[in-house]
Amino acid sequence: MNYLNIIEQSQIDKLKAQLEKKEQTISTLQTIIESQKEQINQYQHEKQQLVKNIQLQVQQKFQDDLNFENIIRKLKQDLEQKSIQFEQMTMRLNQNDPGFLLMKLKNEAEEPHRIEILQKEQIIDELKRQILQLKNQLQLQVERNNAIQIANQNELAQLKEKYESNLGVDKLSLRQVKELNQLNERDQQQIxxxxxxxxxxxxxxxxxxxxIKELRFQNEQLHKSKQQIIETLTQELEIERINRRKLQQENDDLESALSNIRLTMKVNYSTNVKSDGTTIKDQEFIDLQNRLNEYIRLFEEEKDQKKKLSQKLNDIIIQTKQEKSDSDKIYENRIKDLQEQIKEEKGMKSKQSMKIKDLYADIEEMKHELNILRDNQARIEERAKEVEVRERKVIERDMKLNELQREFDLKKPPEELMYDNKKIKTKYKQAKKKLIEANQKIVVLLTKIKDYEQNNENSTTTNNKNNVFEGKSTYNKQGYTNTDQQRKQMERQVFKNQSYEGYYDLPQDADYLGNPYQTEFQMDRISQRLREDIVKQKNSLETLEHKYNILK
Incomplete structure (x- = not known):
């Protein structure tokens, strides 16, 4: 029993250790999932803020365009009024001038058609206004589409990162599932x-x-046999008691007879004494006395035999009682031992049943976790399919927008666009130089940060060579350390959507810089985007310098 208890305790300890490992792995997975959820919420919040800022900027630009158009209209009206006043003044000053007369004749000739000309000019102005409104609407749509494209690109990047992270988590979860399956098989074998x-x-x-039943039956039989023996002995004792009483009565009768005989003998002796001292009938008296002595001797022998028999019976009764008490004690001790063994075995049974229930509960939890992981994998696959569909839609939308922009740009005359292109190229070159300088500074800072992180890693590896954690490690889902992950996140935040000389990518509209039929709005948008990129680079430089100072 002790050996079995030791084996069961060792098995229980192993199962507890396995369950603790499983709990640790589950806790690590939960922490990873919570951190991912927090990052996703941060990204969504940043995305909403960016969309709000873009909408505000678009509204401001639309209002500025409307104000500009209103100012131009007022200037045109003022110029027309001043031209009319100037003509009236010239009419007053130069009434005799031949040129004035020609102008007067022309005006008289044009008077019937002047109303039509004014109406046509009004129509032209209305058409221009409509064109400006359409341009503004187009600009708004382009801005919205660009904002949607940026949001979609950010969403796609987030979804890709999430998909990659989920793939890493799925790989880890698959490994853990395999380990859990192996543990389940082992647990089932143990069960x-x-x-x-x-x-x-x-x-x-x-x-x-x-x-126990056999012993009880034997004990009952022994008890019955003992009771029978006791009954027989009691019967024999009663018979002996009766015989004793009879013998005592006979003895009393004999003693009374002897006393009577002695009295008669004394009387006879006194009456039958001779002168010489001899008695009458001496021989008869001697014979009677001898007979009495023999009878007394026989009586005493019988009495001794009866005493011996009674002693033997008492000894037998005492032995039977002792044997009965000993057998009862042995039987009670045996029953107690068996009851204790039964209690211990029942306790072991209850413990084993509890263990089996716990193991079944663990197996059900593992099955539930497996189902959850499979559901997550299916959701991730569906999300990947949705991402592919969104990418296709975004590409189609970009194609349509580019076609609309080209159609709109072809309507504008090329001379104005060439002049605007020159301005924008100069601005673009200046911004490009600034970006190159900023990128160089960033590269220097990143090299310093990498050197500092390598020194920290070398110092930590020398101090913590033997400290290895089985469930939670410093490596994240994709195999990188926490410092590497932080550095890569910093690089992503700084150089997001950038690849110039490995870091900065030109905006999409820069592909159309050589196009003479490009709109002013596009050029302004390119310059504005370049300015925004420069501001972002400066902000990223400041953040990196601040982090570098903190690391120092």
């Missing part, structure tokens, strides 16, 4: 072994119950 042990113990308990 089967425990069930076999349980059946064996049940068989042993049944055998012990049978032995």
């Amino acid at each position: 089967q072994e425990l069930l076999k042990d349980k059946e064996q113990q049940q068989n042993q308990i049944i055998q012990k119950d049978n032995t």
